[in-house]
Amino acid sequence: MIRLRSAAESTFGGLPGAFWWLWIGTLVNRIGGFVLPFFAFYVTGPLHRSAALAGAVAALFGAGAAVSGVVGGVLADRIGRKPTLVGSQLANAVTIVVLGYARSPWALALGALMVGLATNAFRPAQNAMIADMVPVGDRVRAYALNFWAINLGFSFSMAAVGLVTQFGYRTLFYADAATTTLCALLIAVLVPDSTPVATVRARASSSAKRDGDGHSRDGLGTVLRDRTFVAFVATTFLLLIVFMQINAALPMAMSASGLSAAQFGRISAINGVLIVLLQMPVTRLLKRYREGRVLAGAGLVIGAGFGLLAFGQSIEMYVLCVVVMTLGEIGNTPTGQAVSARLSQDHLRGRYQGVYQLAWTLSQVVAPLVGGVVISAYGGTPLWIGCFAVTALTALAFLRIGKQVERRVAVARSAEVEQTRQAQSSAQIADGQQPEFATA
Incomplete structure (x- = not known):
């Protein structure tokens, strides 16, 4: 209890x-x-x-x-x-x-x-x-x-x-x-x-931040010049092209294997049921790990789910594919959203999240094209192997991006500490006191 x-x-x-x-x-x-x-x-x-x-x-x-x-x-x-x-x-x-x-x-x-x-x-x-x-x-x-x-x-x-x-x-x-x-x-x-408040102030003072053409310098351009964030979105996009095969190549493969639409519906429903049952327990378990490692591991699990189909395409293998892939989705989705928020500045947080959404929406368009072309030209097995290979590359990228995020957070914390120290020092000097952390 x-x-x-x-x-x-x-x-x-x-x-x-x-x-x-x-x-x-x-x-x-x-x-x-x-x-x-x-x-x-x-x-x-x-x-x-x-x-x-x-x-x-x-x-x-x-x-x-x-x-x-x-x-x-x-x-x-x-x-x-x-x-x-x-x-x-x-x-x-x-x-x-x-x-x-x-x-x-x-x-x-x-x-x-x-x-x-x-x-x-x-x-x-x-x-x-x-x-x-x-x-x-x-x-x-x-x-x-x-x-x-x-x-x-x-x-x-x-x-x-x-x-x-x-x-x-x-x-x-x-x-x-x-x-x-x-x-x-x-x-x-x-x-x-x-x-x-920072967003409101930035909005109020935006007229003072415009260049010679009258365009604000602190907008989407700032987001797109953030190399770490752009790399994170691009890596997420590649991973989602693989993940979205659940709605693209997977039903094509099931149909080719002789499964009915009803069977596809029941197998797909496993995804939602597992998320409802396991999302929060798995999130508690993953809390102890760094975000970059969680994203890398979750991506590999998604790829492994699809990669399993290279060893057989029976109804049992399709069920196993959805189960494994869902476990990766559970680790990836909330962690990716949290990293996007961590990388953003307060007054640009909406724009960061909007660009991050592009990875999801564009992958829904690209994934069916990729899955359909590969299956039509080469069959299912090369696609499933390719899915795992792509997620292995994204895992390496997420590990590197995770280190960059940690360094950026550490720099931001150091800057906050320095600002606090300077503010306290200025307040003490204004009161006629010797700053507590003044050095000899």
């Missing part, structure tokens, strides 16, 4: 109340996330459109999401975390309802693009807000809890989608929009804006 209470406290204790309201909003939003997972089925099924159109619509959604992630990050820094969160959620609810009335190919394409432009602006603002309100030592746990809420809500929505469709497919769109609106209201009423 004591050990159970201790585990619960180490998992849920010590986080600010505002974080939990944000967490509840995320859970509510994901519980109603009916539309996007089933949109391709909706287009090819009830609407009787072609698979080519479904793929094109999905690509337009991905393009919109890639743009909105960066725009949402910029807005989170410029107008604040909370306004961006609430505004993007309300815009998302409206565009989802409009998409529910689209029928022609052009309307479906435009509707999917608009949903993509609205939906992903939420993520960088949310991740920046978590970094604002949660101390550095608890951020991996906070991001893990947020990731847990996403998967818990997703599991519930997938279980409930059959019940909802009994009232007609348009009900999916209304239910999704309703929970998205409820999430926005929860944040608007119960979550204070966490935008740091």
Whole structure:
């Protein structure tokens, strides 16, 4: 009983109340996330459109999401975390309802693009807000809890989608929009804006920081000139191209092996179930290790999951692949978000998170292309071996990036100590006292 209470406290204790309201909003939003997972089925099924159109619509959604992630990050820094969160959620609810009335190919394409432009602006603002309100030592746990809420809500929505469709497919769109609106209201009423004072000051003084062409020098350019962060995003992108094969090459391979769509659905569901069951216990175990090592190890585990398929493609091997790969995902996702927050400056945190989101959105576009081309040209086995080889390279990169992050954090801490020392010394001199740490 004591050990159970201790585990619960180490998992849920010590986080600010505002974080939990944000967490509840995320859970509510994901519980109603009916539309996007089933949109391709909706287009090819009830609407009787072609698979080519479904793929094109999905690509337009991905393009919109890639743009909105960066725009949402910029807005989170410029107008604040909370306004961006609430505004993007309300815009998302409206565009989802409009998409529910689209029928022609052009309307479906435009509707999917608009949903993509609205939906992903939420993520960088949310991740920046978590970094604002949660101390550095608890951020991996906070991001893990947020990731847990996403998967818990997703599991519930997938279980409930059959019940909802009994009232007609348009009900999916209304239910999704309703929970998205409820999430926005929860944040608007119960979550204070966490935008740091440094961000507000930087915004107020931005006119003094403009170059001769009138452009601010302290914006996305600053993020893109951060070599450590750009290397981190690029490495994450390579790893995610491998990870996203779970939705790209894996279903192709299962179909070629004679497995049905129902069997693919049941095997894929293992991913969400394991995250719900293991995310927080595994996060507690990994807390003792440095972030660079966690990212490197998690990447290797993801690659090993896919690499197992080089030894056989039975239903048991597919199950084992998903289990192993999910363990790597559990270690990678919250740790990667925490590293992104650690590398960012307070007043640019939204932009950092927006650029980090690009690794996720672009990988969703590139992964199906890579997986499809390799399987068509060479078959599955070279792809699975290649997946492991790529993750081995990313592991080496993450180890190096981890050392750079640690050095940067140490320099920042030294600078903070020096600033504190100088401030104390100045205060003592102003009071006519001899500074305590003055040297002879």
